[in-house]
Amino acid sequence: MNNNNLRQPVLVGDIGGTNARFGLFDARSLTLEVSSVSTLPVAGYRGLAEAIHCYLDRMGLASDRIPASLAIAGPAEGQQLTLVNGGWTFDRDELLDQAGLSSALYMNDFRAQSLAMGFLADQGFVAESLVEVKSGTRLADRNHLVMGPGTGLGVAGLIKHAGEWLALPGEGGHVSFGPTDEVDEAILRWFRKRFPRVSIERILSGSGLEMLYQAMGEYEGLEAEALSAAAISCEALTDPDSLAHRTWQRFIYIIGSVAGDQVLTLGARGGVFLCGGILPRMKSQLQEGEFERGFLNKGRYREYLEAVPVHLCVASEPGLLGAALAWQQEQQAKTLIS
Structure with a gap:
């Protein structure tokens, strides 16, 4: 244009x-x-x-x-x-x-990301924009969860009210990391040596992936050289027997676990949208099962979470789309007031 x-x-x-x-x-x-x-x-x-x-x-x-x-x-x-x-x-x-x-x-x-997810959902979950990670029965009138790692970890709620998408932004990326198994406990110990408090963003972010690689190496008794998030991702995709691959599997498991927690907090029966700058590159990894394993590992609420669908956003620049949608909403509100 x-x-x-x-x-x-x-x-x-x-x-x-x-x-x-x-x-x-x-x-x-x-x-x-x-x-x-x-x-x-x-x-x-x-x-x-x-x-x-x-x-x-x-x-x-x-x-x-x-x-x-x-x-x-x-x-x-x-x-x-x-x-x-x-x-x-x-x-x-x-x-x-x-x-x-x-x-x-x-x-x-993540207000912008959330509004973009609502817009893309209304377009019919087109595969070029939203890819299914986990199937489920979507209750469109219920709360939705939007989250994704990048430089940090963004988390927000989303609901449709009176025909309009409303975002519920927050700072959910900064809640405390809660281990679910022996590997998570070892990871927490590694991070606690370096930070007085370990939020989930410390792990679920670009820099977090780099540190998780070191933590996984120590847990396995391996010498892990310092690698960038991009290098870890590349090796994970090309070598399924590598520490990088196992690190990404654990990263995805933790994302699934955190998403499951957030769904329970929000009552997000409408579904989960995963976005951000990191996950679209690892689409195949997300669909291998570790995300779902972490997501469903909620004891008595496994059946509740089995019904919740999860999609990965692969659309180009959803943040800009959401910022435009937010501007339109503000203008419409001003028109109604006047």
Whole structure:
């Protein structure tokens, strides 16, 4: 889409701890389409304002003072906003002048992810967007769970009310890790030597995967060299007998266990949506059975969880789609109030 054809351009952003993704959509268009998507490294810019200004300058919109809808990896309340796993802190009002925006809507990144999951579900669970990980009987009018690892671990609830998807963002990635077997207990001991408190995000994240590889090596009595998350993932896919493969199997088991806990907390009989930057690359691993084993390992509530379907989001840039949907919701609410 040519930016000159956007009658009312709105900037959308999905700001994570590693990358900041930006795109544009036309607020006057009858169809929702995010275009001109670009990914900028957080470490390459002094702050969010500089990254936004750089993107808008590339798009030829730096002097137009357009509105923005920004999903950030952290709490979106208060005047000062901070990326929990990144280096940026900014004032929500000062950003407008610094970045050249007319207004800005801020939200937790998993509010955006959740709204995108609702939108994609309404499209009919198309395989190009949502892949089945575990079958079940979906109760569409009940709560849903949205979660996924990336630089951190995002968790949110989602429910449809009066025909509109409502996201229930939170900080569920920071609850404590609870071991379920001997291997988990060994992993917890390894992490406790390094952190005074072990949240599930310490394990279920990109950096967590790297540490889990070391923990699994110690548990098995193996010398585990320091590898990046990307290298561990590549080896896991190519060598089923490797420590990397077993590390990924345990990573997926823990994701399943945590997802099962969160489903019980939310009563998420509508189903689970897995998203984030890591899992789509490991789709085949997710479907091998370790996720389901961890998910169902809930004693008396196994039968309850057997009925809950689980899907993996493989759609392109759901965070930007969700930021656009959130902006549309806010505009509709303002129209109703006025």
